[in-house]
Amino acid sequence: MKKTLLLWAIFAGLMCLLPLFASSGTLRVFIFANFLAIFAMSWDILSGYTGYISFGHPFLIGIAGYTTAMLTRHLGTPLFLSMPLAVLVTMAGGTLFFFPALRTRGTYFALVTLAFMEVTYGLMQVVKPSLTGGTRGLSGLPLLVTGAIPNYYLSFFVMFLIALGLWALTRSGLGTALSAIRMDEDAVKSAGLSTSKLKLFAFMLSALVAGIGGALYTHYLGSISPRGMFDINFLFTILIAALIGGEQSIVGPILGAYFLTFLLEYLRPYIPGAWRFLLYGVIALVVYYYAPKGLYSIFQAGANRFGKKTRRNGQYGQTT
Amino acid sequence: MIGIIIQGFLLSGLYALIAVGFTMIFSVGRVLNLAYGVYIMLGGYVYYVLAQVLSLPKIPSFLGAVLAGVAFGISTYLFLVRRLEDNPIAVEISTLILAVVMQAVIILVFSPAPRSMWPLVPGVIHLFGVTISKNIFLAMIVSWLVLGALLVFVHKTQLGRAIRAVSMDTKGSLISGIDSSKINIVTWALSGALGAIAGVFFATYTQLDPAMWVFPLIIAVAVVIVGGIGSIMGSLVAAHIVGFLETITTGVIAPELRGVFTLLLIIVILIIVPKGLLGREEI
Numbered sequence: 001m002k003k004t005l006l007l008w009a010i011f012a013g014l015m016c017l018l019p020l021f022a023s024s025g026t027l028r029v030f031i032f033a034n035f036l037a038i039f040a041m042s043w044d045i046l047s048g049y050t051g052y053i054s055f056g057h058p059f060l061i062g063i064a065g066y067t068t069a070m071l072t073r074h075l076g077t078p079l080f081l082s083m084p085l086a087v088l089v090t091m092a093g094g095t096l097f098f099f100p101a102l103r104t105r106g107t108y109f110a111l112v113t114l115a116f117m118e119v120t121y122g123l124m125q126v127v128k129p130s131l132t133g134g135t136r137g138l139s140g141l142p143l144l145v146t147g148a149i150p151n152y153y154l155s156f157f158v159m160f161l162i163a164l165g166l167w168a169l170t171r172s173g174l175g176t177a178l179s180a181i182r183m184d185e186d187a188v189k190s191a192g193l194s195t196s197k198l199k200l201f202a203f204m205l206s207a208l209v210a211g212i213g214g215a216l217y218t219h220y221l222g223s224i225s226p227r228g229m230f231d232i233n234f235l236f237t238i239l240i241a242a243l244i245g246g247e248q249s250i251v252g253p254i255l256g257a258y259f260l261t262f263l264l265e266y267l268r269p270y271i272p273g274a275w276r277f278l279l280y281g282v283i284a285l286v287v288y289y290y291a292p293k294g295l296y297s298i299f300q301a302g303a304n305r306f307g308k309k310t311r312r313n314g315q316y317g318q319t320t
Numbered sequence: 321m322i323g324i325i326i327q328g329f330l331l332s333g334l335y336a337l338i339a340v341g342f343t344m345i346f347s348v349g350r351v352l353n354l355a356y357g358v359y360i361m362l363g364g365y366v367y368y369v370l371a372q373v374l375s376l377p378k379i380p381s382f383l384g385a386v387l388a389g390v391a392f393g394i395s396t397y398l399f400l401v402r403r404l405e406d407n408p409i410a411v412e413i414s415t416l417i418l419a420v421v422m423q424a425v426i427i428l429v430f431s432p433a434p435r436s437m438w439p440l441v442p443g444v445i446h447l448f449g450v451t452i453s454k455n456i457f458l459a460m461i462v463s464w465l466v467l468g469a470l471l472v473f474v475h476k477t478q479l480g481r482a483i484r485a486v487s488m489d490t491k492g493s494l495i496s497g498i499d500s501s502k503i504n505i506v507t508w509a510l511s512g513a514l515g516a517i518a519g520v521f522f523a524t525y526t527q528l529d530p531a532m533w534v535f536p537l538i539i540a541v542a543v544v545i546v547g548g549i550g551s552i553m554g555s556l557v558a559a560h561i562v563g564f565l566e567t568i569t570t571g572v573i574a575p576e577l578r579g580v581f582t583l584l585l586i587i588v589i590l591i592i593v594p595k596g597l598l599g600r601e602e603i
Contacts, residue, residue, distance in 0.1 A: 008368065030321055051409065053412065055416070059395045078328060092564050105411060107352060107408050108590050110412055111541060111545075111586065111590065112586070112587055112591065113353070114584075115583040115587050116587065118534070118538065118579065118583050119580055119583045119587070120583060122576070122577060122578075122579060122580040122583070123580060124572055125576055126576045126577060150362055163361075224334075232420060232534065233337050233420065236416075236417070236420045239413070239416075239417075240417070243413070245393075274427055275424070275428065276424075277421065277423070277424040278425060278428065279419030281417050281418070281420055281424065282421060284417050285400070285414060285418065285421070287344035288410075288413070288414055288417070289403070289414075294409075301367070314376075
């Protein structure tokens with residue numbers, strides 16, 4: 001535990017020094033990676049841990065984004081009010097919509113969430129375009145901070161705090177209970193735990209993180225549109241980041257988000273943009289097929305071999 | 321009014337054709353194949369290349385599209401689904417990834433721009449004062465013929481009975497000496513063929529574009545959820561419910577709402593009656 005905390009501290013220290021020797025272009029890549037990491041962690045705490053796969057995370061992120069965008073645009077609400085409100089709306093709205101769906105089994109939950117995302121996309125274009133900006137969305141929104149360096153620090157610290165919080169939480173008994181739901185929900189129920197409460201908790205937490213990420217992301221970009229938000233490709237990127245990195249680990253999705261973002265950035269001169277989703281998908285399928293626990297498990301196995309770890313790994317390799 | 325009824329029946333015929341291939345896999349393997357929309361897209365694009373780019377006659381082009389569907393269906397099963405079969409969630413995730421990958425492939429080969437496809441048979445006919453295109457009428461006829469042939473196949477032939485046996489009770493059929501792996505391959509091949517046939521008509525009805533797999537998938541999921549699994553007749557009834565819902569929505573309310581009410585139907589049914597509208601055993 002102590003050793004891992006040290007690793008977190010080293011990670012944070014290195015990331016803080018980064019703006020000293022990285023160009024603002026590189027920092028922008030890191031900013032995107034940080035946001036993707038927030039979204040992927042949000043997905044992981046719900047879907048990775050409880051096994052209720054969400055295909056509708058862009059829906060949650062979109063609620064937060066649109067709430068703060070509309071508040072600032074139409075009511076002139078200052079950001080320090082509109083952003084927390086957006087997070088609350090995401091948690092409340094998300095729970096209202098998704099919680100009934102948590103009664104259905106895993107496979108159907110995925111479908112319901114996917115359907116929610118598509119419905120919102122469809123409705124966005126016809127219902128009250130004066131409010132939501134319709135197909136074109138809203139642009140020219142106020143920015144929280146400007147410039148690459150402040151945005152980098154902001155996105156990194158938010159990502160880091162969320163990661164640390166979720167990491168500590170999932171290493172507690174609560175995390176064990178959540179992953180037990182994935183293995184055998186009925187067994188958890190018969191152990192006297194309320195699976196509904198646990199699932200609701202995981203869901204609210206996921207919505208909280210998605211809400212924070214969504215609100216910040218919207219005021220980083222300064223614009224929001226239905227095609228950019230409620231889109232299968234956006235869902236796909238989040239899902240792939242979490243899967244490649246390794247679901248059910250919190251650290252994995254961060255790894256995955258950085259890996260994906262940088263892979264794309266380094267390959268950009270060699271391959272045109274249209275190849276991106278093809279490449280993402282093929283890598284994800286290969287990783288999913290041969291190492292279902294993702295890059296994190298590969299790193300962990302390597303670290304264990306070199307670090308002469310004598311402690312036996314748990315079933316899911318979560319001893320750190 | 322009569323226009324909506326006729327349009328509803330025509331569209332429902334097409335939807336039944338779209339859904340039945342998806343239902344078959346769900347009933348035999350108990351997995352949701354989210355790459356099913358790709359078979360439809362593939363059918364459309366292969367027909368487009370053969371008939372419109374290479375100017376081949378219509379029937380060989382059509383057969384080519386069906387073959388492509390069969391090949392892709394079998395490959396999905398052999399190279400992706402077979403290893404994950406006992407984990408329906410893993411199948412769902414990996415087939416969704418496959419669908420997005422195939423969308424990227426189509427964009428790379430054909431560019432993201434939509435293309436329009438010539439109808440299989442041009443012209444219109446008049447029926448009770450309503451003008452309908454011969455093409456969509458043909459789609460309905462083909463749909464009924466295919467569904468009829470499928471019904472005969474699963475009820476009257478040895479192979480068809482084996483497929484039904486596996487869908488009813490996998491273990492039981494295994495004990496009776498049915499090779500479930502072979503049955504799975506046949507089912508996925510059939511599903512690919514049905515998807516491709518539906519795809520040719522769907523593409524002429526709308527247009528070809530790299531995201532065209534999403535809407536038919538929604539229709540197929542809705543039909544499975546409304547109609548329950550394992551029954552071709554159930555799918556047919558459900559396809560008409562969904563088809564009329566869509567016709568009324570786009571015809572009476574607003575064309576932009578295409579798909580929205582079908583999605584709401586999926587959500588409401590899954591949340592309120594998780595067993596499906598027409599009854600379905602627990603998975």
